[in-house]
Structures are given as structure tokens and as C-alpha cells.
Amino acid sequence: xxxxxxxxxxRSLGRNxxxxxxxxxxxxxxxxxxxxxxxxVAGMMRTMERSVIAFEVGDVQLHARGxxxxxxxxxxxxxxxxxxxxxxxxxxxxxxAPRLYGGALAAAHEASAGVEVRGIDLLRxxxxxxxxxxxxxxxxxxxxxxRGIVLGKKLARSLGVAIGDEVVLLGQAADGSMANDxxxxxxxxxxxxxxxxxxxxxxxxAAFRELFTLPEGHxxxxxxxxxxxxxxxxxxxxxxxxxxxxxxxxxxxIQPAIAKMIDNSxxxxxxMLLIFYSAIAMVILNATLMSVFERIREFGIMKAIGVGPWxxxxxxxxxxxxxxxxxxxxxxxxxxxxxLFLERHGWDLTALAGDMNIAGIAWEPVWYAFVDFxxxxxxxxxxxVVVSVASLYPGVKxxxxxxxxxxxxx
Numbered sequence: 001x002x003x004x005x006x007x008x009x010x011r012s013l014g015r016n017x018x019x020x021x022x023x024x025x026x027x028x029x030x031x032x033x034x035x036x037x038x039x040x041v042a043g044m045m046r047t048m049e050r051s052v053i054a055f056e057v058g059d060v061q062l063h064a065r066g067x068x069x070x071x072x073x074x075x076x077x078x079x080x081x082x083x084x085x086x087x088x089x090x091x092x093x094x095x096x097a098p099r100l101y102g103g104a105l106a107a108a109h110e111a112s113a114g115v116e117v118r119g120i121d122l123l124r125x126x127x128x129x130x131x132x133x134x135x136x137x138x139x140x141x142x143x144x145x146x147r148g149i150v151l152g153k154k155l156a157r158s159l160g161v162a163i164g165d166e167v168v169l170l171g172q173a174a175d176g177s178m179a180n181d182x183x184x185x186x187x188x189x190x191x192x193x194x195x196x197x198x199x200x201x202x203x204x205x206a207a208f209r210e211l212f213t214l215p216e217g218h219x220x221x222x223x224x225x226x227x228x229x230x231x232x233x234x235x236x237x238x239x240x241x242x243x244x245x246x247x248x249x250x251x252x253x254i255q256p257a258i259a260k261m262i263d264n265s266x267x268x269x270x271x272m273l274l275i276f277y278s279a280i281a282m283v284i285l286n287a288t289l290m291s292v293f294e295r296i297r298e299f300g301i302m303k304a305i306g307v308g309p310w311x312x313x314x315x316x317x318x319x320x321x322x323x324x325x326x327x328x329x330x331x332x333x334x335x336x337x338x339x340l341f342l343e344r345h346g347w348d349l350t351a352l353a354g355d356m357n358i359a360g361i362a363w364e365p366v367w368y369a370f371v372d373f374x375x376x377x378x379x380x381x382x383x384x385v386v387v388s389v390a391s392l393y394p395g396v397k398x399x400x401x402x403x404x405x406x407x408x409x410x
Contacts (some may be wrong), residue, residue, distance in 0.1 A: 012319055023287045024327045030280045031331025034379035038269055039339035039369035045265045046370050052258055054130045055192040057251045058222030060233050065245040073102050073174055076217030084221050087240055093226020094233055097124035098218035100208045104171030108159040115201040119208025128224045138163040138187030146207050148186030152200035156188045173213035181211050273382040281390035288320055288394040300403045309399035316398050320391035328380045342369035
């Protein structure tokens with residue numbers, strides 16, 4: 001007896017096949033779009049996090065106390081190389097790299113620009129970030145080319161330089177003397193962040209120390225978490241620096257706008273699903289109401305012979321659920337392959353995105369999706385819930401109908 005409402009609901013769907021197909025098709029199309037949308041949003045968030053961590057910031061950073069508030073050439077971490085080696089845990093993939101920072105004026109041809117000179121440890125930096133793979137033109141830094149420099153994309157454009165051109169750096173050294181030397185452009189980076197694009201000038205650690213007369217100390221130590229959690233790496237850094245005038249910060253503290261955007265991405269997806277599915281719910285509601293009014297005499301007769309309102313309400317509910325399940329299956333069959341394709345090949349938006357950045361982080365012109373259980377299950381779950389809610393009113397309408405009025409309904 002309990003299966004009869006389901007059987008009757010299945011038979012009822014075949015009465016007006018065109019309406020059933022149109023309603024199911026619209027629902028399936030909505031589910032298809034939301035699966036792809038969910039995968040693209042998840043991919044964008046993962047790409048943004050990777051851009052922050054893999055190309056520049058790292059997972060955790062250490063600075064001398066007060067350096068982040070007031071970057072200063074003289075505010076340094078002593079014995080930073082030894083500390084970086086202690087922080088590195090090869091078994092868990094945690095590595096650390098010390099860095100140097102200094103301000104200077106770069107001049108080439110008749111153009112000039114303020115730059116942030118970054119001294120790179122060529123041995124340790126590749127274990128922490130992937131910045132060496134972000135070279136757009138030319139080559140990355142090399143110990144065999146101490147006068148070679150790598151520039152940010154926008155900085156190279158501002159100075160009007162290309163590979164092989166000469167750039168003169170002018171600044172103040174740590175001993176108070178004038179820091180002045182000429183370098184050759186070895187490479188140009190693709191867009192990785194607004195800061196690096198507009199003012200980033202990368203040199204080897206040895207070249208930095210020679211230019212700024214800085215024999216010892218570093219301004220920053222960056223760590224990558226490897227297989228460990230972010231909290232574990234932060235705890236390791238805090239334990240190793242206990243009692244020292246060093247501040248420890250995760251990438252979430254350094255880039256709060258990006259962290260908040262990633263944290264809020266789930267809420268954004270849920271809101272988008274509710275808005276989009278609300279339109280589909282109206283379609284389901286109207287179609288189901290039409291079906292109920294077409295069978296109002298039938299429902300009246302059923303109630304007249306003793307069929308309860310709960311039984312009739314279940315018939316209407318099961319009609320909507322069956323359509324939704326069929327539509328969900330179609331949405332998964334159509335949406336999942338496209339989402340997997342976009343996860344592997346991406347969506348090339350180079351012509352539209354260009355050098356756009358979000359919260360100071362460069363937008364990757366190829367938009368990759370990310371597919372996991374959540375990106376597929378969330379749109380389908382919301383679809384079933386919203387559509388089921390939309391079936392309540394038609395179901396109640398059919399359940400409370402008066403047998404006397406229904407039988408004489410024309």
C-alpha cells in the first residue's frame with residue numbers, strides 16, 4: 001500500500017508528457033549550470049590560494065619584530081639561514097627560505113621607477129615557492145650571472161626594457177653609502193601580484209648584499225607547509241622562535257582579503273544556488289498546480305471513497321520528486337564531464353582578463369575548475385530541497401480539496 005502513491009505519481013507524469021519533459025528539462029539545465037558554476041568557483045578559490053602561497057608569500061612568514069609595520073633595511077633576523085634550516089622538516093615536506101628586501105630607484109633609457117629589490121636564496125627558495133616557474137620571458141636568476149635581474153611584468157613595461165637591456169639601481173646602502181650599480185635584464189615575470197608586477201626586482205642574495213653593503217642578516221623567512229597543516233607549521237615556527245624578537249604570521253594574516261574571500265566563497269555559492277533555484281521552483285510550482293487543477297475531479301472522487309489527504313498529498317509530492325531525481329541524473333551526466341574537462345584544460349579568458357588582479361593577487365587568465373564530491377553534491381542537494389519545498393503548496397492544495405466541490409468542478 002505504501003508504494004501506491006509512488007506508482008500513481010509515476011503514471012501521472014505520463015499524462016502530459018510535454019509538460020513533464022519541459023519542466024524536467026528546465027530543472028536539469030539549472031542543475032547542470034550550477035554544477036559547472038560550483039566547480040568553477042571552487043577552482044577559482046584554490047587558484048587564488050595557490051597564487052598567494054606558491055608564487056610569493058608561502059604558508060608562514062617570519063620577520064623581525066615590527067618589520068611588517070615598518071619595513072626597514074636595518075630591521076633584520078640574525079642567523080636566519082641557520083634558523084631556516086632548523087625550521088625545515090624534510091619528512092613532512094616543510095621547507096624554509098630566507099629573503100632580503102630593499103628599496104631603490106631603477107632607471108633605464110629615459111624612464112625611472114621606485115622598486116623593491118628582493119634578494120633570493122637560489123638554493124632554498126625553489127623549495128618554498130614556484131616563482132622560478134613564473135618567468136614569462138627570458139630566464140630565472142642564476143648564480144653564474146650575478147649581474148642578471150628579473151623584473152615584474154608591469155615594471156619592465158614602465159621602464160621600457162626587454163631581455164638584455166641595462167638597468168641602473170640607485171639607493172642607500174646599510175653603511176650609509178650610496179648603493180649604485182648597473183644590471184642586465186635576464187627575465188620578466190608573468191603577473192603574480194600587484195606588488196611584484198609594479199615594483200618587484202629580483203636579484204641573487206650575493207648581488208643584493210654587494211649592492212646594499214649588507215654582510216649578514218635577512219628580512220624575512222618564508223615557509224611552505226608541505227604535507228603538514230598550516231597550524232602545525234605555525235606551531236613549529238613559534239616553538240623555534242620562542243624568546244626571540246621575531247613575529248610569526250600565516251598567509252591568512254598577511255593576505256586577509258584573500259583569506260576572507262575564500263572563507264566566504266561557500267556562503268556565496270549557497271546564495272547563488274538559492275537565487276537560481278528559486279526561479280526553477282516557480283516553474284515547478286506553476287506546472288504542478290496546473291497538473292493538480294486538471295485532476296481536481298479525480299482527487300475529489302478519491303477523497304469521496306475514503307482516500308486520506310495525506311495519501312493525495314504524497315502523490316503530488318512524489319511527482320515532483322521523481323521529476324527532480326530524473327533532472328538531477330541528467331544534470332550530473334551533462335555537468336560532471338564538462339566540469340572535469342575544465343578542471344584539466346581550463347577556460348581561457350586571456351582576451352577578457354588580461355592582467356586583472358583581485359585583492360592584489362593576479363588573476364590567472366586560464367580559469368580552472370575543481371571537482372570533488374562537494375562541488376557536485378551541493379548543487380544537487382539544494383536542487384532537491386528547493387524543488388521539494390516548491391511541491392508543498394500544490395500538495396496541500398490537492399490534499400485539502402473538498403470532495404463535493406471537486407466532483408462538480410468543470
